[in-house]
Amino acid sequence: MVKIHNPADLESVLGSAKKAARDWAATPAAERGAAIKDAARGLRERVGELAALLEGETGKLRAEAEESVLAGVGTLEQYAELGPVHRGRSLLGNPGATDLMVPEPRGVVVALTPWNDPIAVACGLLGAALATGNTVVHKPSERCPDTGARLGAALSSTLPDGVLQTVQGDGAVGAALAESPDVDVVAHVGSTAAGRSIAAATARTGAKALLENGGNDALVIDADVDPRWAAAQAATGAFANAGQICVAVERIYAHQEVAEAFLDALVQEAGNREIAPLVDRRHREGVHDQVVEAIAQGAEPLTGGKLPDGPGSFYPATVLAGCTAEMRVFREETFGPVAPVCVVPDFEQGLELAAADDYGLAATVLTSSMEHAQRAWRRLPVGTVKINDVFGGAPGGSAHPRRASGSGYGYGPELLDEMTQTKVVHLAPPGP
Known part of the structure; x- marks a missing residue:
């Protein structure tokens, strides 16, 4: 965990994420999944500890806090399984050639997560990003710094250096991350005002903005x-x-x-x-x-x-x-x-x-x-x-928030698509 006092301090963090990106992307998907499973196992062993932090920092009732941590564990386990089977497709072109659509990691993902459900939400974004071969810089809300730090320490312990880093700071740190030209995706769950600011920043840098913002x-x-x-x-x-x-x-x-x-x-x-x-x-x-x-x-x-x-x-x-x-x-x-x-x-x-x-x-x-x-x-x-069910729904459902509520899939298998970009490959034999 790195405490950021000045936006310039982010240069070394983002540099480490970029340096680790190539090797992590080249790691077999099954190995990435195994590392995420290990991280989920470690999180499960710390349910009581993390629930106590959640209760102290956010006011959650203890039983709900434990459910929240276990929901995060389940999400990590889900993406550990889904990542290795996330695939592209072949195209029907000239029989003498091979045509493919291949998903590739986007690179460095910044995850800006909220205080109201900091573990479950973070595990969704982090799990999907890591399973698809991206490196991640995670900034939890400044309202729950100890929860965010403990979560980051638990997850990063099973991963290579630089693959998952947790930074602490206020909104200025989040803004600096969103504006960085070294970032490829900014995934944000939080207020509509912050989401619109992120969308404006990524429009300038060319990074992808993945936003789940306010609801009414x-x-x-x-x-x-x-x-x-x-x-x-x-x-x-x-x-x-x-x-x-x-x-x-x-x-x-x-x-x-x-x-x-x-x-x-x-x-x-x-x-x-x-x-x-x-x-x-x-x-x-x-x-x-x-x-x-x-x-x-x-x-x-x-x-x-x-x-x-x-x-x-x-x-x-x-x-x-x-x-x-x-x-x-x-x-x-x-x-x-x-x-x-x-x-x-x-x-x-x-x-x-x-x-x-x-x-x-x-x-x-x-x-x-x-x-x-x-x-x-x-x-x-x-x-x-x-x-007829205010909080009902099958697991894995993923929808597009609209208008002031954001854009992009935030959950389910489709989140893997958001964390990747597609390359079309046309492989033909050499000339006569």
Whole structure:
């Protein structure tokens, strides 16, 4: 782990990554996979230690922190297996020649990862980049430096020198990495503002930008569902990890026929949920500012919405009724345990309002109507649509975030494609 005090300090780190790139790319894919498996095994042996760090630095509940570390282990194991079978294809050309499309590593990958799920997210980007033969410079969020350092030490111990390096620093260090002409890919999970800055930087250098940025995910509740079940789904989506999840439920459209019963049940759910503290008091202030502003504009706080006394960064599960599209709590990503609700007269209007947004990460629809489900997944302009399961999905699914939410595949086998570039080879015999 290298602590960066000045962007100029990055020259030696990037130089080491470039120096190691040729040999790592030439390492047989099976050997790379074996090294990643060893790294995953070492991570599994440190679950308790890493979970304690996560809890201390990000506020995650201990059980959720352990699940997060194990999710990272599983992702590394997945890419250790997928990397060796990632392949190109042959083309049908002149029978006397051979034509191939061959995937090759892009080179040096910079991974800029967030604080809200720092191990699981990092393992996805690092695993895919390493399995395809790239070297990696990883900068974890400055909000969880010890977690990032311990993760980097555990993973790099099974790899050759220079293949995976962890650097510590603030946003200026991330910006310097994104702007470096020695970088071939910048993979970023984090805010939309940072993502747009990275996209501008890579447009100048020619590096590839792989971005999963903010979301403002909608939940649409139809008239034909059990309101108590819908409330449990909404609470899970809005309050899990204190709302600090990229695909958390950020705005809710409830059909007027079930709205009253749904809101009553959602308030009960909010009171029964164990809520982790937010990452720090600065973040809590931003969440509370959105809530206070919404209340001033006419939203009704049914529960929560007040700063607690005492130390720490806890924020209560909050339910806001009477929200409108003009409120910032509906327009922007809140990233806290806040469930803002708008009552709509019919499913069609709920769907229309859910689609009218600058972000395009994910959305959920709760309905018993197959017609409405089909209409929803076809019309919602987001990367992932979930029907009747707010956090459901098979492993390996990978979608394209849209508009303000980023670009490029971030998970699954397709992430291997993002980390490689294709070369076409035409191999003909010598002349007569």
